[in-house]
Amino acid sequence: MEKITVSLGYRSYPITISAGLLKYSASFLPLKSGDNAMLVTNQTLAALYLHKLLTLLNKADVKIDYVILPDGEQYKNLSVMNQIFTALLQKSHGRETTLIALGGGVIGDMTGFAAASYQRGVRFIQVPTTLLSQVDASVGGKTGVNHEMGKNMIGAFYQPVSVIIDTDCLSTLPPRELAAGLAEVIKYGIILDSEFFQWLEEHLDAILALDSKVMRFCIRRCCELKVKVVEHDECESNIRTLLNLGHTFAHAIETHVGYGNWLHGEAVAAGIVMAAYTSEILGEFMSVDTIRIINLLKRAHLPVRGPTNMNAEAYLPYMMRDKKVVKGNIRFVLPLAIGRAEIRTGIDQNIVIKAINTLQNS
Amino acid sequence: MEKITVSLGYRSYPITISAGLLKYSASFLPLKSGDNAMLVTNQTLAALYLHKLLTLLNKADVKIDYVILPDGEQYKNLSVMNQIFTALLQKSHGRETTLIALGGGVIGDMTGFAAASYQRGVRFIQVPTTLLSQVDASVGGKTGVNHEMGKNMIGAFYQPVSVIIDTDCLSTLPPRELAAGLAEVIKYGIILDSEFFQWLEEHLDAILALDSKVMRFCIRRCCELKVKVVEHDECESNIRTLLNLGHTFAHAIETHVGYGNWLHGEAVAAGIVMAAYTSEILGEFMSVDTIRIINLLKRAHLPVRGPTNMNAEAYLPYMMRDKKVVKGNIRFVLPLAIGRAEIRTGIDQNIVIKAINTLQNS
């Protein structure tokens, strides 16, 4: 079992990572006998895990209710979130209740925001079940929902009391979702930790086979890296921006093809390669390193180019609309070496276009 | 001009109280030339003040947009709040925007929660326009909306960057709303400040005539008292509970007659008298003080009895459902003298019934 403590003053909390955690009610501490809790999940995960969890928590004398939301990013909004409040009020949950989010980033973000807002704040426990939510969404305290006019526009910074990562959950995850999570994993290596990147090169096959010891280390290292960044920088600013490597390109792709056609992680994979090419053209990144990145992404079954029907010029208007644009100047995260990245503004748009074109024609 | 600083660590902010504040753009600091802002108000207030404020802020080079919500407690909900987000996104407001709440507690609570949640938190300025919101709702950082199953069930603790109280606004306020605010004013005197209570006895006529110097002092004293309580106790617990004097009875009245038939302040006025009678029966409060309270409330045009068609037994079931009930034990705030109150549990329900009956038959 791996245990990380996220230290944010009085809001410190543990992230526990291991196979089999969902078999033990002790994993759900600080929940204890006599407590009330509301489990929030979606239809897909309910079919797989709900019955087992209810039985487990009932046995531990936790008064557990549940609410099942529809599955999908398109349901991450205020009106579906309101179903959580309705369930809480129907079952007379008070301030002392605990919300448990069982699911990927969609359920985690929405349940976290509901916990931040219900009676102005109740406890919440994260049980992330996708690789992406285990290494990214469940760490850092960002919670929220989408507005029809923009993703993640409404939310709160709110910390869980505990994050429970059971690597066994990944066995039911669709392979494409696993790969999408790996894009973020590889991203951590590129921006922060060359040793970890090398470890990924050595262990990628074991990861794809979901070897539980390897998986545990992999997730732990990602959480540690994200925690380090977040502790430095709880309310978003500079260091945290490094986590956006590849994301400016990725948002352009996601918006262009329509959300849901490319998974976020898939777009991030292509975006990382575009960022690497941009750095290369600027003379700040070595082509051998670009090749290492491409090879690792390919082995993880991730795309290493943008959509074929999207030409380089098409990226720019989307990029200009990004939240990260400061005074019309796109802010890029660029790799300088495996394990090191920097935020850059004022990059000539022609260089970006050239980078995308070089990649697409490669 | 009266200025109070609310000190909550890095979130300190000023409350400024004076006649004529809305005539000067300097009142809206920290807003400055070049800033974006979104003014949130309702139809009633828009008709009275919107044009003047837009002109003022435009002149000061603030890029000001606005959104007008329907007027009424029944619109204080997530879906009406979503109109604020839509307006912000339609006008491309980013994280650096400022929301301005122009209105009573309904607009203030809803705008505050929108500010807490938009892109996980933007600045907000309170311009409370009812007496109740000037002395109560705009101080303390509670923001939120109602759920159809419960009042103020969804929200955040979130502090404004500035509270602007222009006593001139009260001139357009319906007299019943002014009286409702006075119930909370008188409440502060009873629970915390006997001198202030006496000052109110001496100045009530000037208050009803909206004498601006008297009004300024009155509001300032209430804000100071609430600030003192809130600074001690930012996230609700004991001292803050004293502010609920009369409210347990009031909630029973409001629920029984249906929200909107009695104004909150009117129900609080009757509730305060019921609490005083309860204390009297327990031998802890002098009847001369009850009489002083009744006389002052009457002069403020407030009710000093509950609804005639609501008998004493009818209060209890509502009281048992109150958030403040701990293990089936109603928690009462009881006055012990003018200027001093205490939280009490374990009070015999028959005493409460007797208190209400004595009052209703008096």
Ligand SMILES: NC(=O)c1ccc[n+]([C@@H]2O[C@H](COP(=O)([O-])OP(=O)(O)OC[C@H]3O[C@@H](n4cnc5c(N)ncnc54)[C@H](O)[C@@H]3O)[C@@H](O)[C@H]2O)c1
């Ligand atoms: N809060 C943050 O810091 C943060 C960071 C990154 C992403 N996000 C958010 O996370 C969301 C994406 O998260 P995601 O990739 O986990 O998507 P997701 O929550 O939609 O999950 C992907 C799919 O996998 C299914 N699934 C989840 N776990 C499963 C399991 N163990 N077995 C079988 N199926 C399973 C889900 O039902 C869903 O259909 C986005 O809304 C994004 O905005 C948040």
Ligand SMILES: NC(=O)c1ccc[n+]([C@@H]2O[C@H](COP(=O)([O-])OP(=O)(O)OC[C@H]3O[C@@H](n4cnc5c(N)ncnc54)[C@H](O)[C@@H]3O)[C@@H](O)[C@H]2O)c1
């Ligand atoms: N956040 C807190 O700590 C706190 C404390 C107390 C009450 N509240 C909330 O405040 C709300 C009640 O506030 P309220 O009493 O101000 O009610 P309100 O906001 O509904 O205003 C009362 C009426 O007066 C009108 N009005 C407001 N200012 C006016 C003016 N200057 N001229 C003419 N008309 C004017 C409004 O349009 C409305 O019709 C409730 O929702 C309550 O939950 C919050």
Ligand SMILES: [Zn+2]
């Ligand atoms: Zn991402």
Ligand SMILES: [Zn+2]
């Ligand atoms: Zn009140």
